[in-house]
Amino acid sequence: MNAPNQSGWKPSAPVSHDGAHEGPETVTGNRALMLEEPLIFEIATPDTTGVDLPQPADDISSRLGGLKRDQAIGLPGLSEPETVRHYTRLSRQNYAIDLGLFPLGSCTMKHNPRLNEKVARMPGFADVHPLQPVDTVRGALEVMNELAHWLITLTGMHGVAMSPKAGAHGELCGILCIRAALEARGDARKVVLVPESAHGTNPATAAFAGYEVEDIPATKDGRVDLEALKARLGPDVAGVMITNPNTCGLFERDMKAISDAVHEAGGFVYCDGANFNAIVGKVRPGDLGVDAMHINLHKTFSTPHGGGGPGSGPVVLSEALSPFAPLPYTARTKDGQVHLIEEEGANAFSNEHFGGSMQSFGRMTAFHGQMGMFTRALTYILSHGADGLKQVAEDAVLNANYVLRACEDVLFAPFADSGPCMHEALFGDKNFGGDLTTLDLAKGMIDEGYHPMTMYFPLVVHGAMLIEPTETESKAALDQFIMALRSVASRAKDGDESLKQSPYYAPRRRLDETQAARKPLLSWIDGDTA
Numbered sequence: 001m002n003a004p005n006q007s008g009w010k011p012s013a014p015v016s017h018d019g020a021h022e023g024p025e026t027v028t029g030n031r032a033l034m035l036e037e038p039l040i041f042e043i044a045t046p047d048t049t050g051v052d053l054p055q056p057a058d059d060i061s062s063r064l065g066g067l068k069r070d071q072a073i074g075l076p077g078l079s080e081p082e083t084v085r086h087y088t089r090l091s092r093q094n095y096a097i098d099l100g101l102f103p104l105g106s107c108t109m110k111h112n113p114r115l116n117e118k119v120a121r122m123p124g125f126a127d128v129h130p131l132q133p134v135d136t137v138r139g140a141l142e143v144m145n146e147l148a149h150w151l152i153t154l155t156g157m158h159g160v161a162m163s164p165k166a167g168a169h170g171e172l173c174g175i176l177c178i179r180a181a182l183e184a185r186g187d188a189r190k191v192v193l194v195p196e197s198a199h200g201t202n203p204a205t206a207a208f209a210g211y212e213v214e215d216i217p218a219t220k221d222g223r224v225d226l227e228a229l230k231a232r233l234g235p236d237v238a239g240v241m242i243t244n245p246n247t248c249g250l251f252e253r254d255m256k257a258i259s260d261a262v263h264e265a266g267g268f269v270y271c272d273g274a275n276f277n278a279i280v281g282k283v284r285p286g287d288l289g290v291d292a293m294h295i296n297l298h299k300t301f302s303t304p305h306g307g308g309g310p311g312s313g314p315v316v317l318s319e320a321l322s323p324f325a326p327l328p329y330t331a332r333t334k335d336g337q338v339h340l341i342e343e344e345g346a347n348a349f350s351n352e353h354f355g356g357s358m359q360s361f362g363r364m365t366a367f368h369g370q371m372g373m374f375t376r377a378l379t380y381i382l383s384h385g386a387d388g389l390k391q392v393a394e395d396a397v398l399n400a401n402y403v404l405r406a407c408e409d410v411l412f413a414p415f416a417d418s419g420p421c422m423h424e425a426l427f428g429d430k431n432f433g434g435d436l437t438t439l440d441l442a443k444g445m446i447d448e449g450y451h452p453m454t455m456y457f458p459l460v461v462h463g464a465m466l467i468e469p470t471e472t473e474s475k476a477a478l479d480q481f482i483m484a485l486r487s488v489a490s491r492a493k494d495g496d497e498s499l500k501q502s503p504y505y506a507p508r509r510r511l512d513e514t515q516a517a518r519k520p521l522l523s524w525i526d527g528d529t530a
């Protein structure tokens, strides 16, 4: 193995922290044990390698046909310890649920029990290949079928499609089921109604599936306007998409009346179930007349899901929609075995989930879904039990109300009079002084050691701040968070201009986020970004 590359990067100039610290600048740019880290291209040299492989034989080109590359590949070369340090240093600049409270609203960032991780890593689950002969993956199929059973039981629904790989993917699956059901009865309805308080993925999904999207207004107390919805229903409406609990953190109390009205008009009810964490064990969406609802396994039933993945979004379906579910699915036959149904016409099975007449709309994914998340979710469900899952919802709601009531005198709480919130507390920027904004408050929270809450969402509240503490935070952790939030909120209320410069203590100061989003610098060419 080559010696670690010692000749590499030297800092061209000390990193400036804009005088936020009293001490002298360091020559390394490091601050105590917080280490600066340049780009991997700046510390690596292409002719270095961490592995000791023999030179390929001369006749390699004949074996690659015309595909032999004619230039060096130009990848950064580092030894193994250098590589490990590079990524470990970068990871230390990241914030994580294992470091502290993650107040993001709508995201359900909760503790991921290590038991889940242990089970997901068992070789029989972790190492299965989707093309393995079915006889060698019977245990994995049992897990999928068992999880399907519990999702159906918890939601009071009839069937479930397990393969969608995220919440938004599940929404698409549910809407495609609705479309297939309408087509099967020769009914070409064109419009999907989406209330203002729905999640942004809902209108996007309906549009992606080829529907015209129409808004339904919210009432003053932050819920769907039932009368406005009823007035719009008609023979052109395929269905509604309702987020419940909604993105204002409120339970849609009229859900049953909404479902009844939509069904009467010949449409279907899609419920965005990403917020199921707040009602699991308390309410069964099937009892509220829901036809399709995705469940974000990575939220409600825990899986580490920062940075955009992995996700898993099974969709529970009503009796009317179950026959149209995507392939493949699992089914237990009378002999007690779980089978994998991969094609249409395999209906000879007495299928506990889909009844006899399968008219699948097709496939959502090449294979069967996210095995690692199925094992985590089932472990979570079984280790909590019925009483534990109910307590998840109760504690999540209690914690959110604790934050709401502890801060409503320093932060504007638009729906404070609409009764208790569900799993998330919603604030707005109405009482901020000077020209301070929600962004300034969020940056101030970074200095206090907290990842910011969800900002500027939902759109129905000006300068929205959405906080979902989840059930896994202790009272002590919430008290500390509230202390920090109250302090920064009071500064915002008083118009404290110093907030405009926050964060002072992060590895990087305030970035031009508009510029970064509009003109991202994504590649590095010879010492320059381009």
Ligand SMILES: *Cc1c(COP(=O)(O)O)cnc(C)c1O
Residues within 6 Å of the ligand: 106, 107, 166, 167, 168, 169, 199, 201, 243, 272, 274, 275, 296, 311, 312, 313
């Ligand atoms: C997270 C979320 C979604 C989307 O789920 P993904 O898994 O991120 O695709 C949809 N609706 C609501 C209310 C959500 O919170």
